[in-house]
Amino acid sequence: MFKGFTRFLQSPSGRLKSLFEPQESPSGPMVPQVIPRDEHPVSRQHFSEAALKVLYRLDSAGFGAYLVGGCIRDALLGKMPKDFDVATNATPEQVRDLFRNSRLIGRRFRIVHVRFGREVIEVTTFRGKPSDDHGNHIAHQSENGLLLRDNVWGDIQEDAIRRDFTINALYYNIADFSIHDFAGGVHDIETRTLRLIGDPATRYREDPVRMLRAVRFAAKLDFHIAADSEAPIHELAPLLLQIPPARLFDEVLKLFMAGHGLTTFRLLSHYGLFAMLFPEAEEAMVDLPWAEPLIEQALQNTDKRIAEGRPVTPAFLLAAFLWAPVVQRLAELENSGMPPIPALQAAAQQVISRQLHHTSIPKRFGMPMRDIWELQQRLPLRRGKRAFQTREHPRFRAAYDLLLLREQAGELEPGLGDWWTAFQQGDEHEQRRLLQKVGGDPASQGSGQRKRRRRRKPRPTQDS
Incomplete structure (x- = not known):
């Protein structure tokens, strides 16, 4: 001051x-x-x-x-x-x-x-x-x-x-x-005190989004919430379910895209508010020990990028928030006999459908989020020219970042992320060596398909 x-x-x-x-x-x-x-x-x-x-x-x-x-x-x-x-x-x-x-x-x-x-x-x-x-x-x-x-x-x-x-x-x-x-x-x-004007319970009932604003300001300003202002939050958190999903999505952007996402997430979780915004993610954090560390690391990375003035997208954070629920539903569908690719597509649709009851997800973020999830199945597939094709995908970088988070959080054993890091940084010789390690050198396999012989058109005869 x-x-x-x-x-x-x-x-x-x-x-x-x-x-x-x-x-x-x-x-x-x-x-x-x-x-x-x-x-x-x-x-x-x-x-x-x-x-x-x-x-x-x-x-x-x-x-x-x-x-x-x-x-x-x-x-x-x-x-x-x-x-x-x-x-x-x-x-x-x-x-x-x-x-x-x-x-x-x-x-x-x-x-x-x-x-x-x-x-x-x-x-x-x-x-x-x-x-x-x-x-x-x-x-x-x-x-x-x-x-x-x-x-x-x-x-x-x-x-x-x-x-x-x-x-x-x-x-x-x-x-x-x-x-x-x-x-x-x-x-x-x-x-450095955040205090509601008037009776806190009444003010929260007038507009439940004030509970989210209290958390956002506390995280942004490094203020503490006054005791009487925080006391009703746990009990009144379900009132957020009355708020239109489109308005709550706008609040989600304010909460997590301002450079204080990690602190905000911890406060939301403490007051029982995160469960009102992302209920399936909250449930997954109870069952999967890696789910919460993955979200926290995603927020920490996003906060760092914002502090450095680098671009960020809500699609990546949404993909990280909802990845654990997708994994749970994917396992259920595969156990029922569904093949991996359609199972992932169905799991993604189920998770998104439930999420839309709480926060809307505009298509400009929903489609990239799906791409990031689907690329998680493609990243382990590196034979032939697949590695090059995957690397050229518009969402590759975001999918690669999510892969690293999955390894850091303990969902996956380390290794695949290092391979992709080396593949991106290496020259042509290094890339060929990496592909040979997984049996996928395109030079030795061609394109992975037989080259089709080109048919020649018959020469016209004099009568034609």
Whole structure:
């Protein structure tokens, strides 16, 4: 955290309490602690030009304009924010009228996306209490408390109370550059505490995805979850089964593709949440001792690639997560007499069909995932030209990486992975030597098939 801000936080204890602990006014509503510009380190230099354009245009039109949430949290933690969310008292329609480069999205939560080239600034209208009825804008909840639709407009105080975590209820006012802290978020940032606003069980029932967000932020920020905020998670984890699979897949990408996948996986497993996302993988980890080490090593490798700025694909992680269930079903089908190749195809289909009830898998990831699995049967087959053909497969590298993980986790005896490593790195002479070791030198076997003699066309006769 910035040195100046640290000194500010180390002010006398009485001042610290008055600044950062949320206060109740005599009439009841939460009163924000306003931190003036000269007492916090957040500067407009932390914000993108696009975010500032949105703020200034809303302000000049007479609306309130605040940066809110993660961008303020990250700036206070000494990080450069990447995403910028704006909160305002302007309705979505009023925001759309101000920006020609905007569009309304969402039904459950109506928001406005303002696009500047590749950058999108998300603008939300202050939300009110779910039980309020403001004109035609009503919040709808299920019997279990799940918010089905929430387009109730309110004021900034109501909006802050509706935020999920205290560290996300921080508002930067473009009018005077002050920070409004409604729930003690600055203090929780200093103590690295993740705390829900309001009654945790109620907030999780309103939106069970908040349990996943709690884990994601704890892993990303290296925060601990407050005791009262983590207490209901084990009991309420099954509420995630109410969430549409498409939304949960988006959450899976956020959980595992941000560079903190291994820590995230361990926290999800600890709170019983991983079983709600990947139930068959969870079951396989009980029966197969190598299943969990394989997943952990896959996540560790992915985290390393992200840290190095190298490309990653969800297809590989999904293949690793679900490989153990495929192996179990494959064994059952082969034991029933089905040949290996159709058995693998059937096992893959069964595993995917069950998984789709929990998280969707778009085709752009599902097809490569299947290829990675099917190549596990081809990698041991290296006679003739098969090794060269396998190496040229578009998914070979990912399949090879999964093979190495299988060996590291103890599913397979080491050896095949080393052979493929040497084959990729070797020159033509070394490749021939490796093929001879497995009896597959294409030079001695030709193409593995008899060369067909070319038929000559009969010469035309004079009569033809």
